[in-house]
Every structure is written in structure tokens, then in C-alpha cells.
Amino acid sequence: MKTIIGLCSALAFGLTQASQAADLRVYTYDSFVSEWGPGPQLEQAFEAQCGCDLEYVAVEDGVSILNRLRIEGENNKADVILGIDDGLSVDTRATGLIEPHGLSISPLRQELAWQDDSFVPFDFGYFAFIYDSSKISQPVTSLRALIESDASVIYQDPRTSTPGQGLMMWVKAVYGDEAPAAWQQLSRHTVTVTKGWWEAYSLFLAGDADYVLSYNTSPAYHVVAENKTQYRAAPFSEGHVAQIELAAITSTSQNKDLGRDFLQFLVSPQAQAIIPVTNWMLPVIDNVELPPVFGELISPQRIGFSAEEAGASRQQWLREWRSSAAQ
Amino acid sequence: MLAAGMLALGFSLAVTVLAFYGLIGFDSSGTESRLDTRLLSDGYFHSVVWFSIKQAGLSALLALVLAWPVARALYYSPGLWLRQSFLSLCVLSFVMPTLILITGLVALLGRQGLISPWLGQDWNLYGLPGILIAHVYLNLPFAIRVQLLQLQHIPDSSWKLAAQLKLGAWQRLRLIEWPALRAGMLQLFGFVFVLCFNSFAVVLALGGGPRATTLEVAIYQSLKYDFNIPEALTLAWTQLLIAGSLFLLLNRLGGNQWLGVDSTQQHWTPKPGAAMQRLHRLLYATAALALLLPLLALVPGVLQVNLARFDWLAIARPAFITLLIAAIAGTGALLLAYATLLPSRFARTEGRNTLALLCDWLSTHALVAPAMVVSVGLYILLLPRLDLDHWGMLFVVLLNMVLILPYAVQQLRPRLLQFDRQYERLVRSLKLGFQERLRIEWPYMRRACITSFALMLLLAMGDVAIFSIFGTSDWTTLPWLIYGYAGTYRMGEASVASLLLLLICALVVWLFQHFEKGQQDA
Numbered sequence: 001m002k003t004i005i006g007l008c009s010a011l012a013f014g015l016t017q018a019s020q021a022a023d024l025r026v027y028t029y030d031s032f033v034s035e036w037g038p039g040p041q042l043e044q045a046f047e048a049q050c051g052c053d054l055e056y057v058a059v060e061d062g063v064s065i066l067n068r069l070r071i072e073g074e075n076n077k078a079d080v081i082l083g084i085d086d087g088l089s090v091d092t093r094a095t096g097l098i099e100p101h102g103l104s105i106s107p108l109r110q111e112l113a114w115q116d117d118s119f120v121p122f123d124f125g126y127f128a129f130i131y132d133s134s135k136i137s138q139p140v141t142s143l144r145a146l147i148e149s150d151a152s153v154i155y156q157d158p159r160t161s162t163p164g165q166g167l168m169m170w171v172k173a174v175y176g177d178e179a180p181a182a183w184q185q186l187s188r189h190t191v192t193v194t195k196g197w198w199e200a201y202s203l204f205l206a207g208d209a210d211y212v213l214s215y216n217t218s219p220a221y222h223v224v225a226e227n228k229t230q231y232r233a234a235p236f237s238e239g240h241v242a243q244i245e246l247a248a249i250t251s252t253s254q255n256k257d258l259g260r261d262f263l264q265f266l267v268s269p270q271a272q273a274i275i276p277v278t279n280w281m282l283p284v285i286d287n288v289e290l291p292p293v294f295g296e297l298i299s300p301q302r303i304g305f306s307a308e309e310a311g312a313s314r315q316q317w318l319r320e321w322r323s324s325a326a327q
Numbered sequence: 328m329l330a331a332g333m334l335a336l337g338f339s340l341a342v343t344v345l346a347f348y349g350l351i352g353f354d355s356s357g358t359e360s361r362l363d364t365r366l367l368s369d370g371y372f373h374s375v376v377w378f379s380i381k382q383a384g385l386s387a388l389l390a391l392v393l394a395w396p397v398a399r400a401l402y403y404s405p406g407l408w409l410r411q412s413f414l415s416l417c418v419l420s421f422v423m424p425t426l427i428l429i430t431g432l433v434a435l436l437g438r439q440g441l442i443s444p445w446l447g448q449d450w451n452l453y454g455l456p457g458i459l460i461a462h463v464y465l466n467l468p469f470a471i472r473v474q475l476l477q478l479q480h481i482p483d484s485s486w487k488l489a490a491q492l493k494l495g496a497w498q499r500l501r502l503i504e505w506p507a508l509r510a511g512m513l514q515l516f517g518f519v520f521v522l523c524f525n526s527f528a529v530v531l532a533l534g535g536g537p538r539a540t541t542l543e544v545a546i547y548q549s550l551k552y553d554f555n556i557p558e559a560l561t562l563a564w565t566q567l568l569i570a571g572s573l574f575l576l577l578n579r580l581g582g583n584q585w586l587g588v589d590s591t592q593q594h595w596t597p598k599p600g601a602a603m604q605r606l607h608r609l610l611y612a613t614a615a616l617a618l619l620l621p622l623l624a625l626v627p628g629v630l631q632v633n634l635a636r637f638d639w640l641a642i643a644r645p646a647f648i649t650l651l652i653a654a655i656a657g658t659g660a661l662l663l664a665y666a667t668l669l670p671s672r673f674a675r676t677e678g679r680n681t682l683a684l685l686c687d688w689l690s691t692h693a694l695v696a697p698a699m700v701v702s703v704g705l706y707i708l709l710l711p712r713l714d715l716d717h718w719g720m721l722f723v724v725l726l727n728m729v730l731i732l733p734y735a736v737q738q739l740r741p742r743l744l745q746f747d748r749q750y751e752r753l754v755r756s757l758k759l760g761f762q763e764r765l766r767i768e769w770p771y772m773r774r775a776c777i778t779s780f781a782l783m784l785l786l787a788m789g790d791v792a793i794f795s796i797f798g799t800s801d802w803t804t805l806p807w808l809i810y811g812y813a814g815t816y817r818m819g820e821a822s823v824a825s826l827l828l829l830l831i832c833a834l835v836v837w838l839f840q841h842f843e844k845g846q847q848d849a
Contacts, residue, residue, distance in 0.1 A: 031814050033800055035641070057716055058800045067554055071353070071710050152438065157537075159548040187536060191438065192453035195531040198813040202430075205818055206628075207439030221816045280816065315553075322371060326537040 022055030024258050027065050027078040031279075033058045038278035045274070046265050052258060061196075062162065062245075066092050069250075073097070079253040080262055082122070086244040087165055089119055090311035099251040101263055108267070108284050111302055112244065119246040122266040123281035125215035126240040126300050127166040128233035129153070130201075136210060139234040143174050146211065146236075147186045154191050154200045155213040158321055161196045162243060163213050168317050169310055170241045173303045179317075183324035193325070216240065216298050221280045223293040239301035245281065328761050332669025336689055339667060342729045343692065346701040347563075349708030350556055362564070363557040376565060379541040382455065383524035386462035387516050393463065394470035397614045399504075400607035401471070402478040403599050407611050414475075415840045417468030419833055420618050422782065424789035424806055425528040427825045428461060431621030432533070434628060436460070441624055457533030462526065466519045468618060477511045478504065483595040490597065499597070517577030518737075521570050521695055527792070542566040546699050563700040570695040575688050622829065629826050632819040642808060642824050646831065649788050649805040652720075656727035657783030661776060663728065664690070664735035668743055675744070676751050687740070691733035702726055702796045719797040726797065727787045734786060738779035739772070746771050774843070781839035785832055805831075 033039035033056045043054050059068055062083045069076055069092070076097065084092050092098055100117040108114050114121055129146060131139050140146040146153070158164035175182045191209045194200040204212035211234070222228040247266055249259035265271055272283040276290055282297075283290070304310075366372050401410065435441050436452045443450055452460070485503050494502065527543045534540070540548075542562050549558040599607065671686035693701070705722065709715060715722070746768060754764055791806045798807060805828050812821035 030800060031811060034811050034815065036815060036817075056800075060795045063552055067551075068710070070554060071707050073711070075711050077716075157531075157548075159553075160531075160551055165552075190536060191451075192533070193536040196814075198810070198818075199532055201816070202813055202818045202821070203433060203437070206433055206437055208433060208437045218816075225816070319371075322537050326374075 023050075023052035024054045024079050024255060024262060025057055025077050026054065026080045026082050026262070027057050027059065027068065027076075028082040029061045029065065030058045032056075032083055036278065038275045041274045041278065042266075042271055045270055046262060049265065050258065050261055054262070063088060066095075069095050069097050074252055076250060076252055078250050079255050079259045080247055080249050082247040082266075084119070084246050084248070085162055086119075086121075086242075086246060086307050087162060087310060089116070089246060089307045092248070093118065097250050097252060098248045099253075099256070101249055101260055103260055103264060105264070105267055106285065109282075109286055111299075112242075112284060114244075114284075119248045120263045120267060121244045121284045122247050122271070123275045123279055124242055124244040124284060125217045125281045126242050126298075126302070127163060127170060127213060128216040128218075128236075128240055128298065128300070129211040130204065130214045130218050130231055130233055131211050132230050133232045134230040139232070140211075141235070142237040143170060144238070146234075147171075147182050150189050151210040152189055152191045152208075153186065153211045153213075154203050154209040155193060156197055156200050157193050157195055158318060161194075163197050163200075163215075164193075165314075166241050166243055167213050168321055169304050172313075172317055173241065173305065174238045180320055180324040183321055187325045190325075215243070215281065216300065217276070217280050217282055217294075220276075220291070220293045220297060224277060224291050233298050235298040235300055239303035241304040242302050244284075245279075329669055329673055332666050332673070335663050335666030336670055336686065339663065339693065339729055339732055340689060342705065342726070343696045343701055345708055346696075346704030347560075349704040349706075350560055350563075350700065353556060353707045363555075363561045366558055366561050372562075375540050375542055375545050375562075376569070378539060379524055379543075379566075380569070382458050382462070382530070382539070382541065383520045383526070385455075386459055386466065386523040387519040389459060390463050390466040390470050390519050391474075391512065391516055394467050394474055395508075396610050397467075398471045398474035398478060400610045401475050403596060404604060404607045404611070405596075407608065409615075411840060411844065413611070413615055414472060415836045416615070416618050417472050418782070418785070418839075419836045420468040421465060422785035422789065422832065423465065424791075424825075424828060424832075425461070425465075425532075426791070426806065426809060427625070427829055428464060428621060429529065429532045430628070430822065430825060431624050432457070432461060432464070434624035435621050442620075451535075453533055453535035454539060457535065458526075458530055458539060461529040461533055462523045464618070464621065465529075466522065467614075470515060470519065471614070473511065473515050474508060477508050481507045486595055486597055513577050517574050518694075521574050524570050525566070525695070525697065527699070542569075543697055543699060546697055550699065550703050559700065559703075563697045566697050567695060571688075571692070574691075574695050575684075578687065579684060625822065625826055625829070628819075628822040632823050634823070637820070637823055642805065642827060645803050645805045645808045646827065648802055649828075650784075650831070652724055652727065652804060653784045653787035656724050656731065656787040657780055659724070659728040660731045660735040660783050660787075661739070661780055663732055664739050664779075665743075667732070668736060668740055671740075672743060672747055676747055687736075690736045693730055694733040698730060698792060701730070702793050706796050715797065716799060719799045720802050722797040723790075723793055723802075726793045727790055730790075730793070731783050731786045735779055735783055738782060739775060742772060742775040743768075777842060778839060781835055784835055788828070788832060788835075 028039065031037050039056055043056070047054055057077065059065055062085055065081055065083055066088050069078070069081065073095075074097070081092070081098075098118050101120060102117075103120075105120055108121060112121060112124060129140075133139075140149055140151065155167050156164035158168040171179050171182055192203065194203065197214065200212050201214055201218075203209065214233075216233045219231045219233055222231045247263055249256055249263065253259050267285055269285065269288060272285050272288045273290065275281065276283050276288070276294060282294070305313075401407065401413075407413070432452065433440065436443055436446070436450075436457075440452070481503060489499050489503055524541070525543050526541060527547065530539055530541050530544050534544075542565060546559050546562045546566070549555045549562065667690040671683045671690065674680075674683040674686055705726065706715070709722070750767065754767065759767070789806060790804070791810060794804055794807050798804070803811065805824060809821050809824045809828065812818070812824060
């Protein structure tokens with residue numbers, strides 16, 4: 001009973017307490033700030049460095065950060081947004097609420113080929129199909145081979161998830177105008193298309209498909225956290241599409257200097273050692289000390305489209321997918 | 328008193344209207360078009376509408392038809408083993424958080440499912456079969472309970488007359504049972520149809536691809552990545568129009584199925600022959616097994632987790648918060664339901680039946696309003712005006728309350744109308760005030776209130792959709808935590824937390840069954 005009363009009063013308190021302005025407000029997504037995500041450790045490390053107060057405002061996922069900015073407009077409370085991916089960068093810039101950071105960011109990994117005056121990458125990964133090597137000894141070696149095979153596949157809906165959009169670009173990059181036929185062929189051995197990443201991945205772990213669309217970093221989680229080595233990413237000869245997660249400072253921020261410090265901190269060796277083992281993505285700088293399994297992950301050739309190209313054709317590609325995969 | 332009722336009705340209506348206003352009023356592009364009329368001639372739109380109707384119609388039909396023999400078995404054999412527990416299991420199935428159901432169904436019927444090897448080479452859960460199975464699982468138990476209640480309304484005198492007239496089995500079915508079910512069947516069909524028509528999580532998880540897209544899913548998709556408000560609005564109006572008019576029509580056609588004497592205690596039913604009794608037992612056992620299997624299929628997944636190392640503290644707080652939010656929302660929904668029913672009761676006693684019907688529809692309209700539109704619309708409206716990072720939890724409670732209101736209304740209405748039929752004249756002629764009136768109503772309503780409260784609690788406990796928009800990470804609920812675990816590779820933890828949520832739900836059902844039994848014995 002005491003606990004209930006305590007919780008009740010805490011709820012009442014939480015609802016009524018005056019908002020205490022933090023020095024730096026960061027809009028991000030929920031899993032980033034969960035106790036096992038990178039958020040808490042990064043907050044502690046950065047606060048120790050700046051002697052300031054950092055506060056996360058978490059929304060459901062990356063695209064919700066953008067939607068929140070769209071709704072709030074100039075009245076947003078963010079100094080920094082963290083967790084938009086490169087696919088959303090064009091739309092985010094179009095809100096006019098993002099400002100060039102004016103920093104000289106220390107050299108990032110070459111494969112990123114990153115050139116942007118506003119967004120700073122803080123982690124990245126390659127989309128990849130994961131399989132269970134205890135069940136499949138000879139995995140497919142290319143996207144074409146996968147699509148032409150009869151292996152069961154689960155992937156995510158490009159209308160609701162970033163991996164789904166990644167696969168859409170991947171197929172487009174490999175097949176070009178032949179993409180509709182490829183989607184039709186894939187749909188014949190697709191088990192299901194899920195709303196988001198975890199639905200697909202948990203179905204795969206339950207044994208419902210031979211291959212699931214995820215990231216090349218997924219095997220690292222199983223090794224580090226569960227000591228399981230059977231899950232592998234299949235390297236594809238055509239190359240892989242990357243997803244790069246980004247942070248930026250807002251033009252409405254009252255504390256831009258601190259925001260710049262935070263962006264700089266995100267690409268520091270200290271932060272880059274925290275992010276991969278909590279967010280399960282790759283670091284954006286070289287020479288970060290990580291568990292050995294990160295050295296064994298596939299490091300594919302990067303293919304795909306620029307954010308601008310993808311932004312311009314996304315609607316048409318979606319319609320293409322929608323009509324061909326439905327057959 | 329009537330004013331309070333109008334106010335409550337106005338409040339629940341205002342939430343929906345404000346939400347639509349929020350969406351319509353939001354203008355990011357500066358264009359004037361509020362509706363995307365081009366969509367109406369798009370083949371994709373037609374296939375979405377058609378699929379929504381098809382899957383909902385099939386789901387409702389299957390649930391009703393399959394429920395019927397089980398309801399009969401329960402009716403004719405009051406002595407079935409664990410009968411009361413089975414009826415509780417029915418409540419649990421109806422309110423089962425979809426996330427848990429989906430996990431259970433995959434563990435049972437997926438490619439590596441426990442019983443999939445017996446289903447043949449071509450078996451595939453994903454697609455229409457998966458959607459139908461999940462919808463039937465959620466709604467069949469509800470249909471069983473409703474049909475059983477309707478059968479129990481058959482007066483003893485009908486059976487005695489049937490015995491005197493020596494009616495055969497077929498004649499009894501046609502002349503006595505069917506008339507008792509018929510009126511309620513249409514309403515039941517309408518209700519289940521609307522629930523399935525607005526289905527979201529099940530369709531997204533088990534649909535199998537873009538073929539299986541319902542309107543609710545399409546609304547989500549247009550709001551999520553494209554932030555295409557005109558398209559979302561067009562879809563939302565379509566959904567409101569189809570589900571709303573169907574619901575209104577069936578409510579009207581359905582008549583007043585509750586206007587019988589409420590008797591959960593049976594007095595006299597014909598005793599079926601030995602063969603029939605065996606069939607009833609078989610049907611009963613099959614139904615019980617079908618409801619239990621997806622739950623039992625969850626257990627192996629949980630056993631793989633190292634329970635000794637599991638961080639129980641991490642889920643204790645979210646579990647408390649879930650219960651707390653559900654309790655507040657449930658209480659609120661009951662009070663609101665009582666108040667919103669006042670205008671319709673008043674109209675009915677005045678003999679203004681069309682007005683009463685309209686009031687009924689308004690008080691349950693949240694059932695047909697697209698939930699996604701209501702929450703996103705309010706979010707858009709409120710975000711620039713209010714500090715939602717601080718007030719968000721208030722809206723989690725408030726919106727949960729509004730969305731479960733229709734269920735509370737449906738639970739309380741039959742009993743209140745019955746009260747009115749029996750006592751309204753007396754209450755009026757005695758010129759009783761509001762307080763005195765409540766004092767008379769309470770003993771009559773107490774049982775209905777408490778059982779409805781249990782249902783409200785269960786319904787609100789499963790929410791993730793509202794929390795995903797308004798919730799704050801300091802107040803994570805148990806269902807949201809499950810998503811959090813699953814979203815970061817922690818499938819094992821997710822299954823333990825799911826099982827805990829399920830156990831809490833079961834505990835609530837058990838307590839409520841215990842209470843109900845106590846009331847019956849008293």
C-alpha cells in the first residue's frame with residue numbers, strides 16, 4: 001500500500017513539477033535512452049566533461065523526432081536532435097530548423113565518405129540478411145541469389161521502418177528498372193513483411209525464416225551479450241546499403257556552443273567506445289577499442305543512393321514495391 | 328443531472344472532434360487541400376477498403392459461428408468441469424494484449440511452431456489465415472459469453488411449453504433457441520466486425536505483406552513516414568463512415584437484446600441425451616484447448632531465459648505504473664460511462680427512441696473512430712500549446728479512458744435500462760433526488776460496476792499505442808517495456824515480461840471471478 005501511495009504521489013509530483021530547464025536538451029528515440037542503451041553512459045560522460053546538465057526528450061523512434069520537429073516548428077525545445085538517419089536528412093533539413101554546425105569534425109571512417117555541414121554521424125551499420133549457421137551451411141552470396149532462391153525471408157515494411165527502406169534502395173541499386181520483377185520473385189518466398197525491425201527479428205529467432213533483414217552488426221550482440229556464435233550476416237557480392245545515424249544542432253537553440261561541444265563529444269573516442277556495445281552499430285571513427293567480435297563482422301562494399309536521390313524517388317519506389325510485392 | 332450527462336457526452340465527443348480538428352488545422356505545406364480526393368480513385372485505396380471489409384466480415388462470421396456450438400454446450404451442461412474457470416479464460420482471451428497473442432500463435436503455428444508439423448507442407452500462418460486465427464481467438468470467447476447469456480434469458484416457461492408440445496430437437500432450435508439469439512446476433516456481429524475492421528497490430532504482424540493492409544494500418548503508414556495528413560484524413564473519414572454507419576445500422580436492426588430478465592442462474596433446461604452430452608463435452612474441451620494452447624506455447628520461450636539472473640526490479644516499477652494508470656483510467660471510464668448514459672436513458676423514458684439511439688451511438692462512437700487519428704490528432708493539437716513532456720502521462724490516462732469508454736457503456740447500459748424499466752416510474756413518482764436515486768441504483772448496479780471495472784482495467788493495461796505517442800520514458804509501462812526489450816535484441820526478457828503481464832491479467836480475472844462467485848453465493 002505504501003508503494004502505491006508513493007507511486008501515486010510521485011505521479012502527481014511528476015505531473016505538476018515545474019519544468020526545470022536543462023542546459024542542453026536532446027531529442028532522441030526511446031531505445032537510445034533506455035537503461036541498457038547508450039543514453040545514460042553518454043550523459044554521465046558528457047556531463048562530467050562540460051559540468052552542465054543534459055536532458056533527453058525521448059520519442060518513439062527516429063522518424064518521430066522529425067515529426068515532432070514538424071509539429072512544434074520554431075517552438076521546439078531541442079538544442080540537439082540525435083537519431084535521425086541519413087534517409088531522413090533531406091526532409092529534416094527541409095524543416096529549416098537545422099543549422100550548420102561549423103565544426104571541423106575529426107576524420108571519420110573513409111567508407112562513410114561523409115560530407116555535410118549540418119549533420120554529424122554518430123554510428124552506422126550495413127543492412128544485411130542474418131542467418132543461423134547451425135541450420136544453413138552454405139548461405140547465399142548475393143542479393144540476386146537470395147531473390148532467385150526459395151529460401152524463406154522476413155523483412156520490414158518500407159512504409160513503416162528504416163530497414164524496409166534500406167532493402168528498397170538495395171533492390172533498386174542492384175536491379176534498377178527490373179526491380180518490380182525482383183519484388184515479385186521475392187514475394188513468392190517471403191514469409192511476412194513486418195511493421196518494424198524487432199517483429200521481424202524475433203520471428204526469425206523463433207525459427208520462422210531462413211533469412212531476416214537486419215544489420216551486419218547483429219551477430220555482435222549475440223556473441224557479446226549471449227555468447228551465441230551461430231548467427232551470421234551473409235556478405236553479398238553486389239555490396240550493401242548503409243544506414244548512418246545522425247545528430248545536428250537546431251537553429252532555434254539558445255545554447256549552440258554547448259550543442260557543438262556535444263556533437264564533438266559524440267565522435268570522440270570515449271563516446272565511440274560506448275555506442276557500438278549499447279546501440280549495436282559500428283563506430284564512425286577508426287581505432288576504437290571494442291570486443292573482438294566487431295573485428296570479425298563482415299565489412300562490405302557500400303552501394304546505394306545519396307540522400308537527395310533517394311528522397312526524390314522514394315514515393316515512386318514505394319508505389320513500385322507496393323504493387324509488385326502485393327502480387 | 329441531465330446536464331452532467333450532456334457534459335460527459337460532450338466531453339467524449341470533444342476529444343474526437345478536437346483530434347480531427349488538430350489534423351485538419353495542421354498545415355505544414357501551405358496547401359489548401361484538406362482531403363486527398365485523388366486517393367479515392369486509386370487502386371491501392373480500393374484494395375485497402377475491400378481487404379478491411381473482407382477480413383473483418385470473415386473474422387466476425389467465423390467467431391460467431393464457431394462460438395455457437397460452444398455456447399450451447401455450456402448452456403445445456405451447467406455441470407461441465409471447471410466451467411466457471413473456462414468463462415474466466417474467455418474474458419482473458421478477449422482482453423489479451425495482442426503482442427502476447429501474436430507471440431503465442433507464432434510459437435504454436437509458425438514455421439517452427441509446436442503443432443505446425445501436423446498441418447501439412449503448405450501451411451503458412453502469415454496472411455489471411457493468421458489474421459483470421461488471431462481475430463477469432465480474441466473474439467470467439469467474447470461471442471461465447473454473449474451467446475450463453477442470451478440463451479440463459481430463455482424463460483423456463485418456454486422450455487416447459489416445449490416439453491408439453493413434445494417439440495423435436497430441430498423445432499426447439501428453430502422456435503426457442505434461435506429467436507433468443509437472433510436479435511443479439513446482428514449486434515454481436517456488428518461489434519466484432521468493428522473491432523476487426525479497426526484492427527492494427529494483428530494485421531501488421533501476421534498480415535504477411537502489402538496485400539494485407541487495413542485502413543487503420545494505412546492511416547498509420549501515411550502518418551508515420553510520409554506525414555501525409557490529407558491522405559490520413561481521407562482514410563480516416565472512410566473508416567469512420569463505413570464502421571460508423573454499419574455500427575449504427577446494426578444497433579438499430581438489432582433491437583434491444585438486453586430487455587430480458589437477467590438471470591445468470593439457470594433454473595430449468597432440457598437435459599440432452601447421452602450422445603449429445605458427450606458431444607458437448609468434446610466441444611467444450613476443444614474450445615478450452617484452443618484458448619489455452621497459444622498461452623502454453625509461450626512457456627518454452629520463457630524457460631530459455633536465465634530467470635535467476637533476471638532483473639525483476641526493472642519490471643516491478645513498470646508493472647505498478649501499468650496497474651495504476653489502468654486503475655485510474657478504468658475508474659474514470661466507468662464514471663464517464665454512467666454519465667454519458669444519462670441522456671439516452673432520459674430520452675428512452677420519454678419515449679424518444681431515435682434520440683436515444685443517437686445518444687447511444689455517440690457514447691460508443693470511440694469504438695469506430697480510428698484510434699490512431701484520435702491520438703495523433705490530439706498530439707498535433709496539444710504539442711505546441713502544452714508541455715507534453717510533463718503532462719503527457721495525464722493524456723495517457725485520459726485517452727485510455729476515452730478509448731475504453733464504449734466498453735464501459737456497453738457493460739453498464741443493459742443493467743441501467745433494466746433498472747429504468749422496473750423502477751423509473753416509481754423513482755419519478757416518488758420525486759427522488761439524485762443522491763437518493765443513486766442509493767437505490769447502487770445495490771442494483773454494484774455487481775455490474777465491479778465486473779466492468781475489471782474489464783476496463785484489463786483493456787487499459789494492454790495499451791501501447793497511446794503510450795507510444797504521449798508516454799514519457801520516466802513512466803514506462805509494462806507493455807512498453809516489452810517493446811523496449813524486443814526492440815534491442817532482448818527477446819528473452821521480452822518474453823518474461825510478457826508472461827508477467829499475462830499473469831497480472833489472469834490475476835485480475837481470477838479476483839473478479841472470485842468476487843462474482845461470492846456475490847452469487849451471497
